[in-house]
Amino acid sequence: MKNLRRASQILFFLLFIYLFVQTEYKGRNELGLPVRLFLDFDPLVALSSLLASHAVRAIFLLSLVTVALTAVLGRFFCGWVCPLGTIHTLVGRFRMRALKPGRNEGRFPRLRPVKYFVLVFVLVAAVFGWNAAGYLDPISLTIRSLAIGYNPAINKMVRSFFEFAYALDIPRVSPAVDGLYSAMVGTVLAFEQPIFRQTLLIASLFTVILGLNLLAPRFWCRYLCPLGALLGLVGARQIGARVANDASKCISCRKCIVACQGDATPFPSGRWASRECLVCWNCRDVCPADAISIRPTTARTGDGNVDLERRWLLASGAGAILAVPVLASGVQRKRTDPLLIRPPGALPERDFLRRCVKCGECMKVCLTNGLHPTFLEAGLEGLWTPVLVPRLGYCEYNCNLCSQVCPTGAIRPVSVEEKHEIRIGLAFFDTNRCIPYAFGRNCIVCEEHCPTPEKAIVFVEEEALDGDGNAFILKKPVVNPDLCIGCGVCEAKCPVLDMPAVRVSAINESRSERSRLFLNI
Amino acid sequence: MIDRRRFILTLAAGAAGMLVSKGRGRASAAPRTDKPSIATPPPKHELAVVHGTNPDLAVRKAVELVGGMPSFVSRGDVVLVKPNIGWDRTPEQAATTNPAVVAALVAMALEAGAKKVIVADNTCNDARRSYVRSGIGEAAKAAGADVVHMEDRHFVKTNLKGEVLKDWLCYRGALDADKIINVPIAKHHGLSRVTLSMKNLMGVVGGSRNLLHQRLAESVVDLAAYFRPQLTVLDAVRILKANGPQGGSMKDVERLDTVAASADPVRIDAFGVTLFGIEPADFRPISLGEKRGLGTGEFRGAGFVEVNVG
Numbered sequence: 001m002k003n004l005r006r007a008s009q010i011l012f013f014l015l016f017i018y019l020f021v022q023t024e025y026k027g028r029n030e031l032g033l034p035v036r037l038f039l040d041f042d043p044l045v046a047l048s049s050l051l052a053s054h055a056v057r058a059i060f061l062l063s064l065v066t067v068a069l070t071a072v073l074g075r076f077f078c079g080w081v082c083p084l085g086t087i088h089t090l091v092g093r094f095r096m097r098a099l100k101p102g103r104n105e106g107r108f109p110r111l112r113p114v115k116y117f118v119l120v121f122v123l124v125a126a127v128f129g130w131n132a133a134g135y136l137d138p139i140s141l142t143i144r145s146l147a148i149g150y151n152p153a154i155n156k157m158v159r160s161f162f163e164f165a166y167a168l169d170i171p172r173v174s175p176a177v178d179g180l181y182s183a184m185v186g187t188v189l190a191f192e193q194p195i196f197r198q199t200l201l202i203a204s205l206f207t208v209i210l211g212l213n214l215l216a217p218r219f220w221c222r223y224l225c226p227l228g229a230l231l232g233l234v235g236a237r238q239i240g241a242r243v244a245n246d247a248s249k250c251i252s253c254r255k256c257i258v259a260c261q262g263d264a265t266p267f268p269s270g271r272w273a274s275r276e277c278l279v280c281w282n283c284r285d286v287c288p289a290d291a292i293s294i295r296p297t298t299a300r301t302g303d304g305n306v307d308l309e310r311r312w313l314l315a316s317g318a319g320a321i322l323a324v325p326v327l328a329s330g331v332q333r334k335r336t337d338p339l340l341i342r343p344p345g346a347l348p349e350r351d352f353l354r355r356c357v358k359c360g361e362c363m364k365v366c367l368t369n370g371l372h373p374t375f376l377e378a379g380l381e382g383l384w385t386p387v388l389v390p391r392l393g394y395c396e397y398n399c400n401l402c403s404q405v406c407p408t409g410a411i412r413p414v415s416v417e418e419k420h421e422i423r424i425g426l427a428f429f430d431t432n433r434c435i436p437y438a439f440g441r442n443c444i445v446c447e448e449h450c451p452t453p454e455k456a457i458v459f460v461e462e463e464a465l466d467g468d469g470n471a472f473i474l475k476k477p478v479v480n481p482d483l484c485i486g487c488g489v490c491e492a493k494c495p496v497l498d499m500p501a502v503r504v505s506a507i508n509e510s511r512s513e514r515s516r517l518f519l520n521i
Numbered sequence: 522m523i524d525r526r527r528f529i530l531t532l533a534a535g536a537a538g539m540l541v542s543k544g545r546g547r548a549s550a551a552p553r554t555d556k557p558s559i560a561t562p563p564p565k566h567e568l569a570v571v572h573g574t575n576p577d578l579a580v581r582k583a584v585e586l587v588g589g590m591p592s593f594v595s596r597g598d599v600v601l602v603k604p605n606i607g608w609d610r611t612p613e614q615a616a617t618t619n620p621a622v623v624a625a626l627v628a629m630a631l632e633a634g635a636k637k638v639i640v641a642d643n644t645c646n647d648a649r650r651s652y653v654r655s656g657i658g659e660a661a662k663a664a665g666a667d668v669v670h671m672e673d674r675h676f677v678k679t680n681l682k683g684e685v686l687k688d689w690l691c692y693r694g695a696l697d698a699d700k701i702i703n704v705p706i707a708k709h710h711g712l713s714r715v716t717l718s719m720k721n722l723m724g725v726v727g728g729s730r731n732l733l734h735q736r737l738a739e740s741v742v743d744l745a746a747y748f749r750p751q752l753t754v755l756d757a758v759r760i761l762k763a764n765g766p767q768g769g770s771m772k773d774v775e776r777l778d779t780v781a782a783s784a785d786p787v788r789i790d791a792f793g794v795t796l797f798g799i800e801p802a803d804f805r806p807i808s809l810g811e812k813r814g815l816g817t818g819e820f821r822g823a824g825f826v827e828v829n830v831g
Contacts, residue, residue: 027653152584166674182669191649215537274607366645396647397611397769398654444712449645459711475712493645495731 001294002281003491005102008080009089016083021188021363023405030418031404036361038083038139039407041066043234044122044227045140045357049408051126052354057409067234074238075231078221079278084138085221089261091210092217099217101254103215104215106445107263112276112306115222115229118314120502123224124320129350130327134357135408136226141206144384149203151364152194154447158184159193195392196363197372202384220261221278232275237303241279242293245269249291256283264304266292273302311492330379336515337377338505341388341486344395345403347413348511349378355410358384362402362411368393370488371402386411388424388506390488395424397451397487420452425486425510425515427457427479427509434501436476438465446490446502447477456483457490457502481508481518563712565592568783570792573831576621576780582830583754583782584629585737593752593784594700596634601698602626602666603750605706605721606642606657608767609650614767615759617651618706619662622756626702627664640692641664641710642724645767657784669694685736695725695748698721701784703750705795707757709765709773713737713801716766717744717793718753718786719806738805745786745815753789755795787816795820 015518016038023035039045046060066077077086099106118174122133134140159260162181166174185191196202212219221228247269256266264276266283286294332340336349346352363386370393386402388395400419403411414422427446428435431437450457457477464474479502484503494500508517548799552605569586573579584590594600602776604618612619623640640661644651649672652658662668676690695701713732720737723730723743733740746790757779761768770775777796789811791801801807807818 025647025648025649163674178674182672185670185672186649256551263532367650396609396650398650399647441713442737443731443733444734447711448734448766451646451767453764453773455711493731495729 009086013086047418048126052131073240074235088218092213111223119226119229120316124317128324142358145206147360147364152335273304319331327381332379345411355408365401390491393446394489394492396488425504566826570827580625586677590629604704604827608778609646611796617655617759624660624664627666638666685739686743690727694723701750703753708761717790785816791818791820
């Protein structure tokens, strides 16, 4: 029977990866695919955003489907659907094989409550306005870690191989390699090599989480995952698939305990922990005595669920209550960071932070690879939220992809026309570095790229002499702040590569009243 | 009788031709396989300007007037058709070459026996969006072209032997092509006032090409001298008269329903600047191009023809 479960895991995992790869511009303004599907069905993302922002969104209803099914079936999501769970199943197999019943069972039963405390912490923090769920929510965590951490590395690896083969310039082989490579680019590979800040950190954390499987198979799912905890609580009284251990047949071999993916102790009879059960069906398949059955029943089969000690629950909640004001005392609350350029459609900063779950979808989809995870620009409370780094990639004038993929409305959906009117910052010339100002030579690259129909960068023309003493018209660029939307293409394309001579900062952004720079805007 | 002087000159010209071919990295010895037509060829013009509301017909007429596609493209050629796909703009906004013009040239090159027609540009905005929104990607593909993106590995360092451009990364597709058909759109530009055929060749180089603006006229003439497109077709179906080269506002667009064709990039640009009320003599790339022997700025001279079609 577990093959059925495996098939489901593989199917959902492939769907997840497919949607992940499709989270990129594919030739149409509208993505057309529900690339954030897994996030939409994730009740932790919905609940934490709801608690933190007090905004009810219709899309959150989808996650109620997961909740309803879990109430009947238990943590089937963990065992059958969750892509991170599937990765853990795979990686955990190596550990699972080494386990021996009775001697080395690879379990830490006393850690089972931890995930509930994590959940309480996250939800209480959300109530007080800090949306921390995304750091640990398995879907957010996985998308972010793959997009920022693993995907750039995988792309680099494959690209290096192809570029090497192409550079060898072998007749027939290299053109064939080139064709295959070109076909892969934009389909399975990213259109351009993704480059992100903090790749190393985010990839390392994910690797550590995968490495926990060395301690116990699916360590993350068993002891840490807040979504698992939430679903465990919802599905504790499941009636759809209870594990029943027939004591008259049981030979006490403990094989089921070791095979259990969730540390749910199918043995001894009456000690089964329904909240921990991932509905993997391993216990039933491994039992040599046919003592375990999984069937719909309302009969109680005993309850081995661990106590959630009240003092720890209180401590978790109290920890959150203390943490929130500490985080909210960051200097960013007094003055925003000049480099905190949010994507167009981002809500005002407070509302934005209450909703953003740091899933990284916007960064993955960004056409120019300009959206990056923040480090401290938004304070610790805003770690890994999206920031536009114009030097690395600008905001493409006619693109609104980031607003299409945001699962929580932190970046609200904006049409391309509406987006044209949104200011995300303002460009400033550094006349000490700008070529016409500093060196008396023409350049005009910024003006050429400025995308507003009436250009936000215009020239002040003056007569000048070149090196040979010939007169020419020197064009000094200036910004018209009434037209500049802060897209950053001028900074991205400025030939002064190391520290561009035109730079965008967040001042004058539409979403913030405090960022106003002029009386008349 | 051939006197000694003419004999030496012929030899020198041949050697120079071979050198140029070698520099371009093309199969220099490939003989033309197209047979001369038996009927009297139509009178060949040097520069044809055609007005007509159907861009496809206008392009065909213009190319026919300057000798017909078979006089530029030979059977078995690999042809690079190089439009301006620089921006994420629609054809109506006139920042990119009209897709119907590009498609017509692709079809004609294939009809003339080209083995392969490549359509590509090194874009300023995101390449995917620019190829799609300009309409060129779809139109050129439908006409039978290989529409490809220029990727980093496709650029090779090449000595352009120019006055200002020496070693630059150049698009391999342009270096390897047997023939280049340059298809610029006529539009306003903040620095040079107008961007036309010679400047359009900035789309076949990579690297820090933004720097070319610092000596734009010399740079584009260097590019024209090195790449020497066999044929240039200027798209003035719609021209962008202000806020170029990117535009975006329809009030800056003027519909002229005009295309021009010539093998002479200087001459066609000399015609192009007049669309913007500029005298050819006042446009530096033209005088420089003349000086370098790339063509003539007297576009109305012998061989000029202007007709209406449709």
